[in-house]
Amino acid sequence: MSNVRPSSGDATDALGYLLKHALRSLIAQADAALEPLGIDRKEFGVLTVLAAHEPLSQQALGSLIGIDPTTMVAVIDALEAKRIVTRTPDPADRRRNAIALTESGRGTFRDAGSAYAEAEREFLAPLSDAESERFRRTLRALNRPEPSAAGPS
Amino acid sequence: MSNVRPSSGDATDALGYLLKHALRSLIAQADAALEPLGIDRKEFGVLTVLAAHEPLSQQALGSLIGIDPTTMVAVIDALEAKRIVTRTPDPADRRRNAIALTESGRGTFRDAGSAYAEAEREFLAPLSDAESERFRRTLRALNRPEPSAAGPS
DNA sequence: TATTGTTATACTCTATAACTATA
DNA sequence: TATAGTTATAGAGTATAACAATA
Numbered sequence: 001m002s003n004v005r006p007s008s009g010d011a012t013d014a015l016g017y018l019l020k021h022a023l024r025s026l027i028a029q030a031d032a033a034l035e036p037l038g039i040d041r042k043e044f045g046v047l048t049v050l051a052a053h054e055p056l057s058q059q060a061l062g063s064l065i066g067i068d069p070t071t072m073v074a075v076i077d078a079l080e081a082k083r084i085v086t087r088t089p090d091p092a093d094r095r096r097n098a099i100a101l102t103e104s105g106r107g108t109f110r111d112a113g114s115a116y117a118e119a120e121r122e123f124l125a126p127l128s129d130a131e132s133e134r135f136r137r138t139l140r141a142l143n144r145p146e147p148s149a150a151g152p153s
Numbered sequence: 154m155s156n157v158r159p160s161s162g163d164a165t166d167a168l169g170y171l172l173k174h175a176l177r178s179l180i181a182q183a184d185a186a187l188e189p190l191g192i193d194r195k196e197f198g199v200l201t202v203l204a205a206h207e208p209l210s211q212q213a214l215g216s217l218i219g220i221d222p223t224t225m226v227a228v229i230d231a232l233e234a235k236r237i238v239t240r241t242p243d244p245a246d247r248r249r250n251a252i253a254l255t256e257s258g259r260g261t262f263r264d265a266g267s268a269y270a271e272a273e274r275e276f277l278a279p280l281s282d283a284e285s286e287r288f289r290r291t292l293r294a295l296n297r298p299e300p301s302a303a304g305p306s
Numbered sequence: 307t308a309t310t311g312t313t314a315t316a317c318t319c320t321a322t323a324a325c326t327a328t329a
Numbered sequence: 330t331a332t333a334g335t336t337a338t339a340g341a342g343t344a345t346a347a348c349a350a351t352a
Contacts, residue, residue, distance in 0.1 A: 010201075010205065011198050011201035011202045011205075011217070011218055012218075012296075013289075013293070014198070014201065014269070014273075015179060015273050015276070015277075015289065015292070016176070016179055016180065016183060016194065016198075017198070017218075018289065018292035018293060018296055019172065019175060019176045019179060019292065020176060021219075021296050022172060022292055022295045022296055023169070023172045023173060023176055025295070025296070026168060026169055026172060027169065030169060041169065045164050045167070045169075045170070048163075048164035048167065049164045052163065052164075057333070057334090058333075058334065059332090059333060059334080064164070064165075065164055065165070065170075066174075067320095068320075068321065069333075069334070069335090070320085070321075070322085070334090070335080070336085071319085071320065071321085072334090073334070073335060073336085090333095093328080093329070093332090093333085094327080094328060094329085094333095095327065095328045095329065095332065095333040095334070096328095096332095096333060096334085097333080097334070116167070120167075120168050123168065123295070124168075124295075126294045126295055126297075127291065127294060127295070131291060134287070134291075135288070135291050136166075136168065136171065138280065138284060138287075138288050138291075139168070139171035139172065139175055140166070140171060141279045141280060142175045142178070142276070142277075142279055142280070143165075143171055143174050143175055143178070144279075210310075210311090211310075211311065212309090212310065212311080220343095221343075221344070222310075222311070222312090223311090223312080223313085223343085223344075223345085224342085224343065224344085225311090226311070226312060226313085246309095246310085246351080246352070247310095247350080247351060247352085248309065248310040248311070248350065248351045248352065249309095249310060249311085249351095250310080250311070
């Protein structure tokens with residue numbers, strides 16, 4: 001009983017409310033930052049994974065971020081239409097599409113990376129650098145509830 | 154610019170990703186906790202505000218949590234059908250519905266409060282109590298970008 | 307004329323099922 | 330038989346527009 005958090009009856013102090021609105025605020029800033037570059041948040045996420053692990057199949061790409069295969073189709077369609085990625089059949093397994101960045105796609109990704117980083121900085125502006133770093137570390141801990149085994153498999 | 158965060162090309166270290174998945178995890182736990190009580194998250198949010206400020210009109214209720222008036226109609230419909238709240242015309246302004254908790258609704262809210270608090274505790278389990286408190290404080294700061302005027306600091 | 311609650315409608319986002327072509 | 334990609338479809342969730350009752 002003494003532990004029930006929204007103690008003053010303030011629903012806006014519930015963790016769910018706080019997290020939801022923090023995310024909404026970050027999203028608004030990230031969208032605004034990426035919009036001039038002609039890509040959206042989801043596409044930026046795909047490019048981030050791709051830049052690190054290129055080339056990847058559509059489904060490998062999706063499973064790394066949590067985008068399902070049917071959604072990925074449209075994302076790759078859009079990125080391909082914008083000449084940011086190429087979709088070519090994998091010679092080793094022709095069911096697969098090898099997704100790779102184009103040269104201009106690499107440039108777009110670099111610019112988008114800076115724009116997104118700036119959006120994060122604006123979002124974190126109320127915090128000191130130390131608080132920001134601690135906040136990110138805490139979120140990592142909450143997203144990895146099993147610190148048991150450890151190490152990149 | 155050396156500040157670009159997903160330094161290792163790890164998209165899962167972007168703040169957006171971390172926040173989104175943390176929220177998703179909390180939502181899953183809150184849903185599971187509330188489900189046996191027959192109410193969902195949105196209804197619980199409404200009850201929390203209602204318990205503190207009863208009685209309220211539908212639109213007043215909605216504006217306090219950020220639920221729009223058309224969505225509120227269905228929420229109140231559901232809560233009324235479950236005999237958790239009553240909807241009676243406000244004598245002072247008959248356009249308004251005065252929403253109030255029933256007696257059993259108050260009981261449901263108490264139980265739901267405990268269940269939700271327990272869900273938050275499970276979600277925060279990877280953190281120490283001090284870290285949890287700091288995390289909540291940080292989220293509050295991020296949600297109040299204008300600490301300019303008043304308020305108990 | 308403006309506002310509360312309401313309905314109907316549209317739009318976004320995502321997930322499910324079924325199909326194709328490869329393996 | 331199983332898997333990668335694709336398409337069509339359905340389901341949440343939410344927002345927009347118009348309307349009736351009331352102010």
